[in-house]
Amino acid sequence: MNSTIVSYLSQFEGYQKFVSMASSFLGSNASGYITFLVFFLGAFVIVNVMALIGGLGTYAERKISADLQMRQGPNRVGPYGILQFLADGVKMIMKEDIIPSASDKFMFTLAPLLALLGVLATFAVIPFSSGLMLSDLNVGVFYLIGVSSLVGVGVFLAGYSSNSKWSMLGGMRGASQIISYEVPVTLSILSIVLLAGGMSFGTLVNAQSGFPHEWFILHNPFTFIGFFVYFIGALAETNRAPFDLPEAESELVSGYHTEYTGMRFAFFALAEYMEVFVVCGVAAALFLGGYKVPFDLGDGAFFTHTLHLPEFIGKNIGQVLELGSFFTKTLVLYYIVIWIRWTLPRLRVDQLMTLCWKYLTPIALFNLVGCAFWMYYFEGKSLYVLLFKSAAHAAGAGH
Numbered sequence: 207m208n209s210t211i212v213s214y215l216s217q218f219e220g221y222q223k224f225v226s227m228a229s230s231f232l233g234s235n236a237s238g239y240i241t242f243l244v245f246f247l248g249a250f251v252i253v254n255v256m257a258l259i260g261g262l263g264t265y266a267e268r269k270i271s272a273d274l275q276m277r278q279g280p281n282r283v284g285p286y287g288i289l290q291f292l293a294d295g296v297k298m299i300m301k302e303d304i305i306p307s308a309s310d311k312f313m314f315t316l317a318p319l320l321a322l323l324g325v326l327a328t329f330a331v332i333p334f335s336s337g338l339m340l341s342d343l344n345v346g347v348f349y350l351i352g353v354s355s356l357v358g359v360g361v362f363l364a365g366y367s368s369n370s371k372w373s374m375l376g377g378m379r380g381a382s383q384i385i386s387y388e389v390p391v392t393l394s395i396l397s398i399v400l401l402a403g404g405m406s407f408g409t410l411v412n413a414q415s416g417f418p419h420e421w422f423i424l425h426n427p428f429t430f431i432g433f434f435v436y437f438i439g440a441l442a443e444t445n446r447a448p449f450d451l452p453e454a455e456s457e458l459v460s461g462y463h464t465e466y467t468g469m470r471f472a473f474f475a476l477a478e479y480m481e482v483f484v485v486c487g488v489a490a491a492l493f494l495g496g497y498k499v500p501f502d503l504g505d506g507a508f509f510t511h512t513l514h515l516p517e518f519i520g521k522n523i524g525q526v527l528e529l530g531s532f533f534t535k536t537l538v539l540y541y542i543v544i545w546i547r548w549t550l551p552r553l554r555v556d557q558l559m560t561l562c563w564k565y566l567t568p569i570a571l572f573n574l575v576g577c578a579f580w581m582y583y584f585e586g587k588s589l590y591v592l593l594f595k596s597a598a599h600a601a602g603a604g605h
Contacts, residue, residue, distance in 0.1 A: 214337030261291035263479035271548045301468040313367035318473035324356030325480045333407040335497045335528035342408040358384035365462040376461030380452035386562045391439035393570035394432040397577040398492045411496035419590045423493040428576035433493045440485035447547040486539035497528035504528040
């Protein structure tokens, strides 16, 4: 069954009664209308929450960088400067929208929309919790890799259509960088797909547990290394420092978005900060147990049967715990991404490509083959099971 927000709601008697009651007004198509409405509201909420997180990401960037450099950071607009991202939004809306006269106007307009669309489309398969997924596609990983590639197309078109040598160089760098680093990232993801036995994010998360020793990052030595390969590759794919060469201000003014102003520039910035959340969320789902919480509290059975709470309340408490687990892991990784930006110097272009093709790609291939051998020789058992549970079983058999 395709696990979605609708399938989660369908298990409650109240939702079923609501659909039955609506059938008397809307006829046999009532279920379809209500399903569309639930998906629409779910998508609307997720997009707006992610846009808010993207905006707050700019605030976090400034505050964290200020802490690392012993500065104050934003402190004028709102308490502790928390409303600075809203001030930035108002500023972007009020700025004049300029399109260079010699640019390809259609492509120039399309590029930021493609970048934003490529990020927003990935939220369809992000597993926020067991009951908050727009769609648990059986090819979720394949879909994610495919639609996220639109960001690279948007970056390249922005550089190409601007008719500026700085923008063109930034667009070429961005395209080559994103395409190159997709290889080790995809190979690292395939290692986890191999262990879990499926490409749906529900399958990938459910193959893990809420306890760290049952996360895929600690499953075997190859997945442990694979996590860092994925994370480094994800930094490069999102154009984050030390891999921010497509927008290297010391060399290319502002890179591929040099000619962009106002809301078109804001779309690129928003897409970048939301994409950082996406890659961190995918890392949490693949390697860190995703939304899983210890003792299986996420299914709500403990609150329903042990504490004798109503089923609706018990299951929703479980959903809140799962959301908290997913967002905690994701935001910790988000903090690390920002921390890295203000710690490491920018690489040169040749160093960037050397790291990808000479080091990360061979390591990712080695990890993929290593995971295959591990699955064959150890029957898919984790390192923890082999070291502790097998030893305990052997000790028990000896007695």
